[in-house]
Amino acid sequence: MGGRKNLEGVSLAAFAREMGVTPNAVRQRVQRGSLAGVILADGSVDAVKARVQWFANSNPNQQRRKPAAKTSKLREAAEGAEENSEYDLKVERMAVDLEAAKINLERLKEATVDREEARRAIRSLMLVFRAAMLNFANRHASDIAAEVEADPVRLAGALEGYMRVALAELAKTRAPLDAGTFGDSAC
Structure with missing residues (x-):
């Protein structure tokens, strides 16, 4: 068991806890190929790569997540990144909407007379x-x-x-x- 402390990634059970699912759910995804290439040579899970593939291959509306007992720093960082990217996406959408409104206003100015x-x-x-x-x-x-x-x-x-x-x-x-x-x- 001493070799387990020197894992390259995280254990399958630890990754399952971070994702708020059972270890069996992670194993099923690995077997189906949804998490291809995330199992490292020592049997541990490349958590960053696995997390990216997990979210890329899942519909958040269909996930039933169990609340995680402990929140890891990796999970907090990933959620922070998701929130930032969601915020950035909202800002970009607002910028596009603003530009469209400016274009429509210019069209109206050309079509109206004082x-x-x-x-x-x-x-x-x-x-x-x-x-x-x-x-x-x-x-x-x-x-x-x-x-x-x-x-x-x-x-x-x-x-x-x-x-x-x-x-x-x-x-x-x-x-x-x-x-x-x-x-x-x-x-």
Whole structure:
């Protein structure tokens, strides 16, 4: 039994205690090949290699673990490493989520327009429209009068009068975004 004190790794029973399972569960995994290459030449278990393979080949949701009687330094270190890696993974996920949120925000900024800028654009467009409509009668009255065989001066006066009435009604209409009225009420 004196040779047992000089093991390269840990005993199978000690590894089983660290994992919170029975020694038989460890033997079964070794026989199935789930823990390949973890048994050293002296019959001891390479605990680090075995632990890595144990967690790589097991579903934590299906494990029934017995509470370990004594917690070894190796187990505490492994759990600390697991917690750190889990924490690191959460930090990485948060960083990815933050980057995705920044990208979405940039897309939104490109797709939206400042409210005041939109109001100015609408007002400018409506002023151009108003000027075009007030000029319509003078620019096209003679051509329309020739087509319908009417007096161009009377037709221009009638068109201008009706255009002003229509523009006055339009001026009372509220613009989108509460930009105010479309035109001056004094047409």
